[in-house]
Amino acid sequence: MNRVLPYGTWPSPVTADLAAAHDGRPDHVAFVGDEVWWTAPRPAEDGRRALVRRRPDGTEEAVLPAPWNVRSRVHEYGGTPWAGTLHEGQLLVVFVHFADQRLYRYDGGEPRPLTSAGPRWADPVLLPERGEVWCVKEEFTGPAPTDVRRVLAAVALDGSGAVRELTDDTRRFVTGPRLSPDGRRMAWLAWDHPRMPWDGTDLLVADVDGGPPRVVAGGPRESVAQVEWAPDGGLLYVSDRDGWWNLYRDGRRLHPREEEFGGPLWTLGQRWFAPLDDGRIAVVHGRGAAALGLLDPATGEITELGGGRTEFAATLAVRGERVVGVGASPSRGYEVVEADAASGRVRAIGAAHRDAVAPQYVPRPVVRTFAGPDGREIHAQVYPPRNPEHTAPEGELPPFVVWAHGGPTSRAPLVLDLEVAYFTSRGIGVVEVDYGGSTGYGRAYRERLRGRWGVADVEDCAAVALALADEGTADRARLAIRGGSAGGWTAAVSLTATDVYACAAIRYPVLDPAAFADGGTHDLESRYLDGLIGPRERFAQRSPADHADRVRVPFLLLQGLDDVICPPAQSARFLARVDVPYTYLTFEGEGHGFRRADTNVRALEAELALYIQVFAPRTTKEQAP
Known part of the structure; x- marks a missing residue:
């Protein structure tokens, strides 16, 4: 009664106390070999972001103890703060530590700094075969908040502190580079004051070995929110040139729909889509709430993969036919979710929801x-x-x-x-x-x-x-x-x-x-x-x-x-x-x-x-x- x-x-x-303990969500999911890694909030540990891995037996563990805080301050709002891979069978992870904003290398032991204090870093791309990690470099040139320059830069992985700049600083804002499958071209986004990235951005492509960058999409009234290379070398990007953030390949819209397949680029490295090897594309899309789906560019059809979850964050990773994202619903908190692109099976694999009340x-x-x-x-x-x-x-x-x-x-x-x-x-x-x-x-x-x-x-x-x-x-x-x-x-x-x-x-x-x-x-x-x-x-x-x-x-x-x-x-x-x-x-x-x-x-x-x-x-x- x-x-x-x-x-x-x-x-x-x-x-x-209960509400505060559940504040925040997982983010920045990626594969390291066959394992899924992500960052997770730790409100009870001074609000740090922990780097977490899911081991093959299904257990979760924080990779680094407190006070390590995997979080970037580029643009103040930050962006993707880490990248990892298995190189020649050995673990290789690079991350940004919030306290000093230096890049660190982690091989399973004590993290080692790769950069000196001063510059900030975000959106790293590991290229161990080149002995480098490529990312956005932000450095202040004077006392004012606007005394700042940003470029794409390559940082040596050997701990020597060597940094070489990949672009000049003629653009006020840049996103991290995306390297083509053949390693010959890189693509990135750029914009300038007074525009914000949802007002208008430029999609640039340049040859890695030199030459001026070419603007291939975007403009003052066109917002390109993300760019990736398809496995076959096609250039995929999200643009709102027709009024909605839709997905394009080499200038051709893949699905003319009045819904969003992208969003505001508040932080660098957000991923609303991720291409699979077979040509299909995992997408976060919707009108209002954003669901997880699998787009077939040949037909324009989308197969939903949410498993009852109605909202997905702008973070995706794929490996083979495995699609990983971060999803939630009005009755479930944010979880790390894996979908099988072949069977459509969806399951929570990390930060699994448990009813708090x-x-x-x-x-x-x-x-x-x-x-x-x-x-x-x-x-x-x-x-x-x-x-x-x-x-x-x-x-x-x-x-x-x-x-x-x-x-x-x-x-x-x-x-x-x-x-x-x-x-x-x-x-x-x-x-x-x-x-x-x-x-x-x-x-x-x-x-x-x-x-x-x-x-x-x-x-x-x-x-x-x-x-x-x-x-x-x-x-x-x-x-x-x-x-x-x-x-x-x-x-x-x-x-x-x-x-x-x-x-x-x-x-x-x-x-x-x-x-x-x-x-x-x-x-x-x-x-x-x-x-x-x-x-x-x-x-x-x-x-x-x-x-x-x-x-x-x-x-x-x-x-x-x-x-x-x-x-x-x-x-x-x-x-x-x-x-x-x-x-x-x-x-x-x-x-x-x-x-x-x-x-x-x-x-x-x-x-x-x-x-x-x-x-x-x-x-x-x-x-x-």
Whole structure:
């Protein structure tokens, strides 16, 4: 028999400790011989990324003990931090250690440095027959975040410290090289300020033995998100030249579909597709949620390989007919998944999901499309409160929190998230909004935010929140908004520009666009606002820091003190003009996005405390109309 308690007060077994322990997902999967290796989050070990292998007997083990942290800082967001192979029967692994950003060689014993301190490295390609590893090299040339150069470089594997540059530094941003099967050509992507990689990139090909690179695809209004060589030497790439990230071979589109086979290149080395030896291509694809499939270029048909998983990350590896990725669903956390391309059999082989709580406490999302201003579509995922032991008094409507994802060029994945369950199991609904500007729905949807950041995203989140209230799903008087990074901007602007929300939880946010653009962030995003907001005179109009005195409701602000993307100085300026109650928590050792278990526990508990205070139980007569 269910116990009747007001929404927001339900006891729940989904604790903050439990949610924090399951934060993060496996990433950067690859084969080392016949073994599958990947990086895995370790929230309880100061948030490091461990390198993990699956041995032939099926057991998993961390390759390197703490404090080894396999993570790159190129572009600050990083990229693929390791590569491995068996060369002449011997293990050979190269990885980036987060603390000093040096490249290290690992042969099974103590790792040995290959580079000196200073430069950063990402997206390595091992070429043991050449005695080298090729990767992106990033080095700072002055004190400003934008004093930086990037090239493709070859690092000697013998420990001599020898580095030779493969390209010049005429391009601001480059991805790691992809070497053709015959070893004669390499391909890579490049772009320049003020473009971001989803605005426009160039696909370049050059002869390894010399000669100028040739641009074979891309441009200012065409985003090429990934390039690979097919086993027979064909050039495969994902381009959105026709409005959707579709797959091409030597300039010919393989499957004209209005869905995405690529995504925003926030980190280097993301793989949405991987070619098999027989010509078929493993693909991560979809409209909204991204599934795993096997594309036959001869017919254009796709065979789904998800095994019930509805969302796959942009990391794939193939060996023979084995396809490995990282997949999840609303009822299963992210797992390392292997699919047999011959039989279609799918199984979890690493980080296997185990129910942390009874499934009845896990929220069930409802995927919906709402009508926004001017009738435009807004995609969202609604998670109503759910707890098998409790129900609310008759007539009470639940509080709801709008979650605005980061990026803003990103989207909310359709996966089991115990942070969502932390709130829904207590009687607080969550709705994740893929506001205009989100990826997964084509270039036109993505570009709704051009020049309108702080307007369209705010309007879309408010439209969804108010629609839920109007239809009787949510309590109009108990709406909140929560976001981190760019989502923190949306939450903060929502408080200065609307009266929709009763409170907000703002995490490591963008708050001061002028400071953000004037050396107050890293190089990758230093010109991002040119497209998101437009002319400088608009910055002050939209800036939460310039309009903080308009905030009329309480809020929680969470800030990492080591954040170089959204530095604490922006939060300080915002808070200096606030005249309402607020809670400000800072975290030493945390950067942009929280990785440590103790940080996430404290953040979740503080957020819940805010909602408990603001969402005090209301009687039926007090419900808003």
